[in-house]
Amino acid sequence: MAKPRIGIYGLTGCAGDELVLLNCEDELLEIVAAVDLKSFVTAQSHPEECELDVAFVGGAVAQPHDREVLLDVRRRAGLLIAIGTCAVWGGVAGAKNDQDRAALKRLVYREAGYPESLPPQPLSAYVQVDFSLPGCPIEKKQLLYSLAALLHGDLPQRIGYPVCTECRIAENVCLLKERGLLCCGPLTQGGCGARCPSHNRPCAGCRGPVEEANVAAEYRILLEKGYGPEEIVRRLGTFARVPHLVELMEKEGKKHAQDIA
Amino acid sequence: MQTAFLFREKLGQFLAGLRRVGTLLAPQRRGKEGHHAFSEVEDPQEVVLDYTRTLLPLKKYFLPPQDLLFRFSVAEGYQMAAEGLAEKRIVFGVHSCDLRALQNLDLVFLGGYPDPYYAARRENTLLIGVSCTPDELCFCASVGADSVTEGYDLFLTELEDGYFVEIGSSAGNDLVQEQKELFREVTDEDVAAFKRRFKARHQSFRRHLETSGLPRIMSLEHASSIWASRGEECLGCGGCSMVCPTCYCFSVAEVPNLDGQSGVRYRQWDSCLFKDYSVVAGGHNFRPQRGERLRQRIFHKHKDFPERYGRSGCVGCGRCIAFCPAGLDVTEIIRQLRGEIIA
Ligand code: SF4
Ligand code: SF4
Ligand code: SF4
Ligand code: SF4
Ligand code: SF4
Numbered sequence: 071m072a073k074p075r076i077g078i079y080g081l082t083g084c085a086g087d088e089l090v091l092l093n094c095e096d097e098l099l100e101i102v103a104a105v106d107l108k109s110f111v112t113a114q115s116h117p118e119e120c121e122l123d124v125a126f127v128g129g130a131v132a133q134p135h136d137r138e139v140l141l142d143v144r145r146r147a148g149l150l151i152a153i154g155t156c157a158v159w160g161g162v163a164g165a166k167n168d169q170d171r172a173a174l175k176r177l178v179y180r181e182a183g184y185p186e187s188l189p190p191q192p193l194s195a196y197v198q199v200d201f202s203l204p205g206c207p208i209e210k211k212q213l214l215y216s217l218a219a220l221l222h223g224d225l226p227q228r229i230g231y232p233v234c235t236e237c238r239i240a241e242n243v244c245l246l247k248e249r250g251l252l253c254c255g256p257l258t259q260g261g262c263g264a265r266c267p268s269h270n271r272p273c274a275g276c277r278g279p280v281e282e283a284n285v286a287a288e289y290r291i292l293l294e295k296g297y298g299p300e301e302i303v304r305r306l307g308t309f310a311r312v313p314h315l316v317e318l319m320e321k322e323g324k325k326h327a328q329d330i331a
Numbered sequence: 332m333q334t335a336f337l338f339r340e341k342l343g344q345f346l347a348g349l350r351r352v353g354t355l356l357a358p359q360r361r362g363k364e365g366h367h368a369f370s371e372v373e374d375p376q377e378v379v380l381d382y383t384r385t386l387l388p389l390k391k392y393f394l395p396p397q398d399l400l401f402r403f404s405v406a407e408g409y410q411m412a413a414e415g416l417a418e419k420r421i422v423f424g425v426h427s428c429d430l431r432a433l434q435n436l437d438l439v440f441l442g443g444y445p446d447p448y449y450a451a452r453r454e455n456t457l458l459i460g461v462s463c464t465p466d467e468l469c470f471c472a473s474v475g476a477d478s479v480t481e482g483y484d485l486f487l488t489e490l491e492d493g494y495f496v497e498i499g500s501s502a503g504n505d506l507v508q509e510q511k512e513l514f515r516e517v518t519d520e521d522v523a524a525f526k527r528r529f530k531a532r533h534q535s536f537r538r539h540l541e542t543s544g545l546p547r548i549m550s551l552e553h554a555s556s557i558w559a560s561r562g563e564e565c566l567g568c569g570g571c572s573m574v575c576p577t578c579y580c581f582s583v584a585e586v587p588n589l590d591g592q593s594g595v596r597y598r599q600w601d602s603c604l605f606k607d608y609s610v611v612a613g614g615h616n617f618r619p620q621r622g623e624r625l626r627q628r629i630f631h632k633h634k635d636f637p638e639r640y641g642r643s644g645c646v647g648c649g650r651c652i653a654f655c656p657a658g659l660d661v662t663e664i665i666r667q668l669r670g671e672i673i674a
């Protein structure tokens with residue numbers, strides 16, 4: 071069987087997800103031997119832009135150029151895999167997407183201007199994404215697993231449980247229930263092994279929402295613990311400000327206000 | 332029933348002796364402010380006897396959260412993983428509810444189709460129970476799990492100046508005989524003290540679950556609106572299943588290697604509270620709503636398991652109540668179903 075042709079691309083982001091691949095020091099030679107790496111500008115001088123079996127794309131679409139690259143890669147790739155929370159959910163850069171773009175640009179770039187900025191969006195806002203690996207940055211273990219699954223002719227398995235599941239397995243104290251901290255664990259896709267709560271820090275939600283995250287319930291729990299609506303939305307939306315989830319929170323906020331009135 | 336009396340000041344020595352028999356696992360505190368957790372004993376001084384409940388129950392030693400089943404490769408076919416299965420272990424300090432829960436797991440994993448991994452671990456592990464003091468969340472007495480008459484090698488009940496030891500197996504008897512200088516014979520006064528303690532404990536339960544006719548009531552309330560309304564409160568975190576000593580669902584996954592030729596298969600804990608738990612091939616989900624999933628959990632414990640095995644699927648350990656971040660309480664939901672409270 072011919073080796074799969076792979077391309078790795080970065081749109082607007084910190085390139086942290088591409089670095090995770092480069093940090094797989096022990097496995098790099100094995101990876102390079104197993105695939106036909108066509109394009110990886112972060113690590114390679116002479117990329118070849120051709121038809122691809124799999125494209126990994128990190129970063130958010132935050133400027134017209136990103137959009138062009140993405141559409142071009144999508145046309146050439148059999149499978150397109152979003153890597154990192156920016157590519158999957160819009161990431162930190164999209165946390166202010168509810169605010170006026172022109173005002174934000176003035177605030178950040180002053181007179182110098184930067185006319186080409188778009189509200190940062192996940193890849194799925196523009197193209198079909200075949201698989202998503204969230205994380206800020208992605209987990210090395212999942213990246214290797216996903217690569218291996220693809221080499222076996224399979225799509226990787228999606229993680230359908232939140233950070234709490236792994237946090238319970240780690241036998242941690244629950245920072246939300248027992249310490250009253252604003253922990254995003256119940257809403258956040260698992261897979262990091264509950265890294266932050268295992269170090270006594272609440273989960274900041276860097277992996278984005280788990281499937282069917284019950285944001286209304288978490289929102290209410292946090293209101294009852296004394297957090298303010300703005301703070302909750304800001305914290306729950308830091309890495310993934312997903313409009314319909316924000317809407318659910320606002321709706322729950324109104325219900326709660328009625329209940330206590 | 333064979334019995335013995337262990338001197339209080341000899342407990343540390345007894346535990347040290349157990350470490351010579353196998354890996355000693357017992358409740359210890361995780362960090363200064365952490366929960367109690369069963370973990371390997373390095374220093375017998377660290378073992379806590381008066382703990383209320385560990386976060387994870389005993390099942391982690393017999394059905395680990397992630398359990399390697401076999402390796403496969405094109406060249407060598409399938410090879411069953413056997414790591415750790417033969418390890419000799421002693422779990423010390425197990426409460427009755429957790430012993431009872433293990434019997435439930437035995438019914439499932441040693442019944443019709445014995446599970447070789449579970450069976451081997453079970454075979455090689457000795458269990459030493461210890462008496463406990465119920466807190467406001469314990470309701471084991473309501474589901475017949477407040478005392479066990481089998482399923483342990485030794486069971487220690489704390490009395491004034493030591494431990495009343497019930498010997499439950501010949502392996503348990505060996506543990507006593509090997510260090511018999513630490514024990515004396517039980518006196519009539521010990522038996523009297525044991526009985527007093529038993530009665531006092533039984534009277535100290537503050538939480539009760541009325542189980543009479545429960546499977547029938549659950550059937551009648553299958554379509555109740557309570558499920559949907561309580562389901563909206565559930566975060567779907569699966570925590571209740573992870574911490575539950577009688578939850579045993581797992582999913583199976585393969586982790587292939589980069590060579591494209593080999594890999595491993597393992598199983599890992601799953602929960603019926605997860606949305607993708609009930610998705611079948613073709614994408615249909617037969618429990619798409621949160622309320623239906625919450626109902627599944629309570630139905631399995633209080634209707635399906637009792638109907639199939641003739642005993643409660645819940646041992647009343649209180650963990651799911653203690654650790655649910657949404658504050659859901661199975662005893663309260665059942666009272667609601669029984670029409671005893673309106674919420
Ligand atoms: S600390 Fe956070 S992640 Fe851990 S169980 Fe509690 S809410 Fe979930
Ligand atoms: S615990 Fe939360 S913030 Fe921390 S790594 Fe995991 S998903 Fe990210
Ligand atoms: S259902 Fe709850 S109380 Fe019953 S055994 Fe499981 S964790 Fe314990
Ligand atoms: S079906 Fe649900 S309640 Fe029953 S054992 Fe499985 S996870 Fe636990
Ligand atoms: S622990 Fe509570 S919130 Fe989490 S799944 Fe169970 S019932 Fe729902």
